[in-house]
Amino acid sequence: MGHRDEELKGKLERAGIDRETGQAALDVDAILQKWRRRVFKRELGQRAIDDLGLPIDLAKMDVMMAVWAPANEFGGEETEETMVSTVAQRLNIDPSRASRVTSDLIRQGYVRRAVSQLDARRAVLELTEAGERLVEAVRHYKFLVLGSYLKDWTAAEIATFLPLLERFSAWSERAATPSGAVTEEVAKLRETLLEPDPQT
Numbered sequence: 372m373g374h375r376d377e378e379l380k381g382k383l384e385r386a387g388i389d390r391e392t393g394q395a396a397l398d399v400d401a402i403l404q405k406w407r408r409r410v411f412k413r414e415l416g417q418r419a420i421d422d423l424g425l426p427i428d429l430a431k432m433d434v435m436m437a438v439w440a441p442a443n444e445f446g447g448e449e450t451e452e453t454m455v456s457t458v459a460q461r462l463n464i465d466p467s468r469a470s471r472v473t474s475d476l477i478r479q480g481y482v483r484r485a486v487s488q489l490d491a492r493r494a495v496l497e498l499t500e501a502g503e504r505l506v507e508a509v510r511h512y513k514f515l516v517l518g519s520y521l522k523d524w525t526a527a528e529i530a531t532f533l534p535l536l537e538r539f540s541a542w543s544e545r546a547a548t549p550s551g552a553v554t555e556e557v558a559k560l561r562e563t564l565l566e567p568d569p570q571t
Contacts, residue, residue: 386552419512425505427479432509434472437461438482438496439506452487452495481505 380393388396416429427435436444437458440451445461459469473496476482481502487493498506521529 382556386556388553415513415516416509418516419509423508423512425509427476427481427505430472431476431479431481432506433462434458434469434476435481435498435502435506436509438473439498439503441510452489452493453497454493454495458496476502 376394376397379397380390383393383396384390413429416432419425420427420429420432425432438453440453440461455470455473456466458464458473459466462469473482477484481499483497483499484494485497487495524532
């Protein structure tokens with residue numbers, strides 16, 4: 372398998388990406404793929420729901436978090452009014468799905484509709500007391516787990532890691548418009564895929 376990576380790094384060199392950077396890209400990708408598979412399963416969120424014995428699923432928990440809108444996750448002010456469209460935007464989901472899940476949570480007594488203080492014609496969403504207790508318990512659980520892991524890191528490690536993680540989190544946007552030799556290599560790749568299969 373290693374020879375395939377060496378061959379790939381050789382191709383990257385033609386686009387001006389040295390072998391050390393190519394190896395770093397391979398290493399980062401391997402970590403991200405493993406992380407993606409774990410995140411896709413939503414292990415921490417599911418553990419919280421299971422361990423706390425909550426009568427909801429992850430989709431409902433996401434909507435409740437979007438209604439509560441913790442500042443560290445969604446930014447903005449915690450006093451900002453929330454509508455179904457706001458939930459859809461915060462979670463990047465279809466408005467009809469946000470509406471359906473919200474309706475389920477209202478029936479369960481975790482979310483309620485209220486009148487906007489800014490426009491009496493507009494309905495806004497709020498967590499009920501039961502909903503707030505549930506969300507606060509899940510957040511407490513999550514940060515107990517994350518905190519217990521990070522407490523063994525030094526202050527210097529955290530100070531180095533967080534800005535780099537934030538910087539890396541924007542990689543896909545910054546890398547979406549390659550230029551120069553990278554663009555040329557992408558064009559060559561496209562051409563090779565258009566070539567007829569010699570076995571046909």
